[in-house]
Amino acid sequence: MPLTTVGTPTESDGVSLSHGLKQRHLSMIALGGVIGAGLFVGSGAGIAAAGPSIVIAYALSGLLVMLVMRMLGEMSAAYPSSGSFSSHAERAIGPWAGFTAGWAFWVLLCTAVGLEGIGAAQIVHGWLPGTPGWAWVALFMVVFCGTNLAAVKNFGEFEFWFAALKVGAITLFLVLGVLALAGVLPGTDSPGGSHLAELLPNGGEGLVIGLLASVFAYGGLETVTIAAAESQDPVRGVARAVRTAMWRIAVFYVGSMAVIVALVPWDSPEVVENGPYVAALDRLGIPGAGQLMNVVVLVALLSAMNANIYGASRIGYSLVERGQGPKRLGRVSGGVPRVAVLASSVFGFLCVLLSYWRPDDVFAWLLNMIGAVILVVWLFIAVSQLRLRRRLERETPERLTVRMWAFPWLTWVALAGMATVFVLMAREPDTRVQLYSTGAMTLVLAAAGYAWQRARERR
Numbered sequence: 001m002p003l004t005t006v007g008t009p010t011e012s013d014g015v016s017l018s019h020g021l022k023q024r025h026l027s028m029i030a031l032g033g034v035i036g037a038g039l040f041v042g043s044g045a046g047i048a049a050a051g052p053s054i055v056i057a058y059a060l061s062g063l064l065v066m067l068v069m070r071m072l073g074e075m076s077a078a079y080p081s082s083g084s085f086s087s088h089a090e091r092a093i094g095p096w097a098g099f100t101a102g103w104a105f106w107v108l109l110c111t112a113v114g115l116e117g118i119g120a121a122q123i124v125h126g127w128l129p130g131t132p133g134w135a136w137v138a139l140f141m142v143v144f145c146g147t148n149l150a151a152v153k154n155f156g157e158f159e160f161w162f163a164a165l166k167v168g169a170i171t172l173f174l175v176l177g178v179l180a181l182a183g184v185l186p187g188t189d190s191p192g193g194s195h196l197a198e199l200l201p202n203g204g205e206g207l208v209i210g211l212l213a214s215v216f217a218y219g220g221l222e223t224v225t226i227a228a229a230e231s232q233d234p235v236r237g238v239a240r241a242v243r244t245a246m247w248r249i250a251v252f253y254v255g256s257m258a259v260i261v262a263l264v265p266w267d268s269p270e271v272v273e274n275g276p277y278v279a280a281l282d283r284l285g286i287p288g289a290g291q292l293m294n295v296v297v298l299v300a301l302l303s304a305m306n307a308n309i310y311g312a313s314r315i316g317y318s319l320v321e322r323g324q325g326p327k328r329l330g331r332v333s334g335g336v337p338r339v340a341v342l343a344s345s346v347f348g349f350l351c352v353l354l355s356y357w358r359p360d361d362v363f364a365w366l367l368n369m370i371g372a373v374i375l376v377v378w379l380f381i382a383v384s385q386l387r388l389r390r391r392l393e394r395e396t397p398e399r400l401t402v403r404m405w406a407f408p409w410l411t412w413v414a415l416a417g418m419a420t421v422f423v424l425m426a427r428e429p430d431t432r433v434q435l436y437s438t439g440a441m442t443l444v445l446a447a448a449g450y451a452w453q454r455a456r457e458r459r
Contacts, residue, residue, distance in 0.1 A: 017082060017152070017317075017335055021231040025156035026241055028163040029224050029307070035166040035252055036304055038217040040297050043257065044272045044279075046217075050210025051201040051266040055258045057210035058217075062249040064421075065218045067414040068378045071385035071404050073242030076225040078392055078399035080234035083318030084225045085381045090322065092384035092391075095456070099449030101380040102319045104442060105222075108373040109312035110344050111366055113305050114351030117141055120301040123294050137352050144306045145345040148313060149338050152230050155310050162303035169296045170252055173277060177259035180284050188284055195265050208424050212431055215421055217253070219374045220304065223311045230314075239402045305348075312344035313337055324452065369441045371434025372425060375418060376442050382415050 047054045072085060081087040083102060090098025121136035147154050176185065183190035200207060228238035260276045263283050270279040274290060275297075281289030317337035320330035329340045354363040389407055392400055404411060425431040 026237040046210040046213035061214040077402040082229040082314040088384040092387040095453040096449035100445040109308040110347040113348030313340040316340040368437035372438035
């Protein structure tokens with residue numbers, strides 16, 4: 001897409017793509033997108049640090065995510081695009097911003113594909129110990145690369161059923177937990193509020209660690225705005241998905257954290273060793289709870305692999321369409337950017353190989369580099385929305401089918417929240433390296449994007 005078309009009424013970076021996603025696909029992608037392996041497993045470390053105040057941590061970070069999704073929804077409904085926030089940043093701030101946000105997110109998604117493949121392989125290897133883990137990673141990569149090389153409706157169908165399983169599992173968990181707390185679940189005694197007596201067992205420092213852990217558990221919500229560009233009704237689809245974000249976050253994240261800390265003592269070793277959901281199900285005497293949750297976590301990991309290959313390929317395709325990458329990545333056949341799918345899958349598999357070859361230096365450096373990318377993306381979203389909203393009100397107000405609440409005040413509140421998270425990351429030794437590494441990568445990409453922009457302007 002030529003730079004002169006940025007801001008025109010018609011998006012060109014989604015024209016060559018098919019529109020095979022149905023509303024049911026988008027709705028379930030939006031539902032399942034908030035339920036990842038980070039919630040099922042990673043939340044255990046947050047609970048161990050924050051205790052019962054983990055509920056406050058997830059509520060605070062959830063409010064920030066709601067504001068970000070509302071801002072992103074406003075822009076994506078006005079300008080549906082497979083580039084999502086990258087396209088919006090280019091339109092609002094400049095080509096260098098779209099370049100920086102887009103390629104940083106592409107690296108994040110591709111690396112996440114490798115990490116999820118490793119995690120899924122470890123689960124299957126536990127069931128079949130005689131099989132090599134790398135073979136399972138290779139199998140998963142081939143399956144989901146193949147899925148994404150085919151028509152986009154195949155991606156939608158996989159995500160629909162993956163999300164349905166995740167939503168069903170966590171809904172059943174919440175129902176059983178609430179029944180146990182109410183004292184009506186057979187064979188269990190309600191602990192009442194005995195586990196909630198000490199809200200901040202590790203003081204404010206524990207709450208900060210829990211808050212940082214919860215912020216990064218919300219990553220993945222952005223995929224629905226990328227997928228909306230390939231749906232049958234992009235504006236309506238993204239509007240509906242964003243409008244339901246509040247209750248999804250409240251129920252699945254905050255609700256499940258509240259049930260877990262009410263059922264299980266926060267300092268129980270099982271919370272970290274087995275995962276908080278397994279620990280809670282064991283307390284309820286559910287037979288085979290560990291294996292049951294392993295199946296759910298496996299589904300969550302495979303779902304994330306599928307979604308991240310899709311998201312990376314579409315972000316890469318959009319960047320190339322806007323002249324910000326190798327032209328070959330922009331080739332589309334059958335309505336699918338197949339070269340971008342292959343490139344994203346190959347990079348993901350390379351990350352897996354690095355985890356075996358150089359786990360202590362290269363792979364660790366790569367993980368630190370992407371540690372805070374999602375916060376950088378959110379920052380670009382907020383700044384873009386501040387600039388684009390005024391332009392939309394002035395030039396095309398009919399495009400504002402989704403509006404940010406209490407604009408511009410809540411946008412500034414979100415920016416203040418992001419700044420606070422950056423400061424907290426700088427204070428904590430475990431996250432400081434991630435912050436600085438991500439900052440270095442962002443500066444390099446911004447410099448490259450700015451140099452590219454100036455070169456284009458001169459030509």
